[in-house]
Amino acid sequence: MKNAMMPVSVGDLVAEPSLRLVARTSHCGAARPISWVSTTELPDPVPFLRGDELVLTTGMYERTDEQWWELVDRLARLPIAALCFGTGLVHREVPDVVVRAAEECGLALVESPCEVPFVQISHWVADRIFAEQYDAVRANVAVQDELVRALLAGNGLTGLLSRLHVHLGRTPVAVVGVDGAVLAKFPQHAAVPDATVRRPVEIDQVPVAQVCADIPAQFESVLSFAANILGLEIARHQAVLTGRRELLGHVVEDVLEHVISDREGRARLTRARVPVGEPNHVVLATVDGPADRLRRLPWAVGQLVERRDDHQPTAVIDNTAVLIVPATADVAGIAAELRDRLAVLDPQVGVGVSTARSGVPGLRIGHAEARQASAQGPGVHPAGPLSVTGMLAGSVDLPLAELAETTLARLLRYDVEHDGELLATLRAYLDHDCSPSVTAKALAVHRNSLRYRLQLIEQLTGRDLARLTDRIELWFAVRALSRGAGEP
Incomplete structure (x- = not known):
């Protein structure tokens, strides 16, 4: 990508043979860019200028030497890009006082013969500026297209960052979670950038991460675009995972409520990659508030952006999350991680952990144990002896x-x-x-x-x-x- 949009400069203007411009000061070779063209015969044009214009004038307004000097000094301090003095109409040549003042004040001064109308100069500058802008837009679109392709090519976050690294002038770039944890960076061996520019990655207008790089201002739009498409990709994969969690939730509900036989339940759970033949813990948490909040919560940004499935079979039933965790896994760590994630929605959320049991009946008992344990209050609670009265008191189906x-x-x-x-x-x-x-x-x-x-x-x-x-x-x-x- 181009480092910046570079409009036509004073040097380009003087070098264009069709304009027949003559440099009258030593400052005309400067690379100062021309932002636009302004033609004026006003007594005091300075209040109507914004800076970096090419100012065209025939000197129609009569001025004393002192007034010419003062005007040139003010134009140089604004500063404008250059003063183009048209000769052959009002003045046969550029007044000496204007030349001397421009040279001393550091102002580029060019002379334009009357055979070349000002409109021709204006059109030439405008065409060059718009051409540069078009080139910049086209280059930006090409960069954006490449970043999208990198993200969708299956290389995940690392693939995106590697291409972003190139287009940011090969400066290190990182994606950092809201908790400050580094989710990914490129190059891998580079230190996390002490970023001067950070762009939020958002899902439903909620920041879930930041893309960080220490870059100059001209690269900020590229970083912002990368953050936007990263948010869209995370949201897309989250929708896929949410659908899978709700589908498993329907199966678990049918098993718990005896809607289907144990044999059918075992078959459906197996198809959902739940190893019901092995001992499993049930980890359960119910968040306070609308169920939709649980559906939309991005549980793990790194998992989402790398398109990984849930590490453990996860079911969402209304506002309850149910994880089925093998007995060989670190169930305490998984329960604590679930608690930390759901605390974003409900700081007082309680997580219950059942003992490990196998089979469909074991899932039902484990669910009851985990629900009873989760009702003990905030934090993670292992299941105690299963209490019939506690189960009845905790039932949401009984009035x-x-x-x-x-x-x-x-x-x-x-x-x-x-x-x-x-x-x-x-x-x-x-x-x-x-x-x-x-x-x-x-x-x-x-x-x-x-x-x-x-x-x-x-x-x-x-x-x-x-x-x-x-x-x-x-x-x-x-x-x-x-x-x-x-x-x-």
Whole structure:
């Protein structure tokens, strides 16, 4: 790629024979570029100039030597590219004062004979500028096309960076994740550039990485384009992986809900590359919020850009991620990595890890274990003994919260109206195996006060605390309310 767009210079202008221009100062050979052409006969043209123009004039406005000197000095300080003085109409030749002032002020001064109209000079300069711009656009398109081909050729991120390295003047270039980790760089042996230019790689307007290089300004558009196509490629492959995760999620759901037989479930899981014949851990996490956020989350930018599949079979079911991890893998590290990824969506996310089991029944039990463990709160939690009551309390399919509110409605209303602390008393009583002495000590109340509260609880709920079935129902109601309030 060209380093920069180079429009016509003053030296090019003087060297063009068809224009018949004559250099009148020693500064006309300079390579100062001409940005545009301005023809003027104004008394003071300086306020209407932006700099680097070729200013054409016939000197029609009459000026004293002092005024000519002042004008030339101001034009040189602006600075303009050159002053072209037309002769043969107003002046037979360029006034000496103009020549002397231009030479002293460092201004390029050329003389144009009246036989060459100013419009011819303007057209020649414009044609050259537009030709250079066209060449620059064409070169830029060629570079962009090459970068796209490099990315799509199957060489992944390294292939893209190798071509980008060439078009950035062979300066080192790197892709760095949002956590500062280097995902790739080229050349491989080069240090990560202390980049003066960084361009974000975005998915759905969310930055997921940066393309970095220490480059001059003329290369910034190339770096920006590379970052854009990298984001598009990552988003494209993420869509592919998301589809696979959701497809596996449908299979896992059918297995868990007994929609299909174990035999069919085993066959479908095998086709999805889940080694159900070997012991596997189930790693599960449910994020708070809409399920669509989990679908769109870029889990691993390096994995996406290199078009790698998930290392472990991964299923997405609504707002729950389920990983099936072989017993031989580092399940603790995988669970921690999953937690870190999902924390972007839900900082309080809990990850449950089941014990390793094989077969379709083992997957069902592992899923239940992992779900129960994930409900313990933020962080990674290995599965404990599988609790039937815990599974029921954690089920999203049972309306336990609604039943709890109905069962305890009068008790809750009494607490609000009388500050009775009955719910806290009931929870403590059940948590201490319905032992009055232990409960009274835990609540720091007299046993008679506890007895009165328990009688009032029975009256308000219509349940008998001496009956096991009523105790179980009240335990579920209290646990469901605690879960709804975010308590453990």
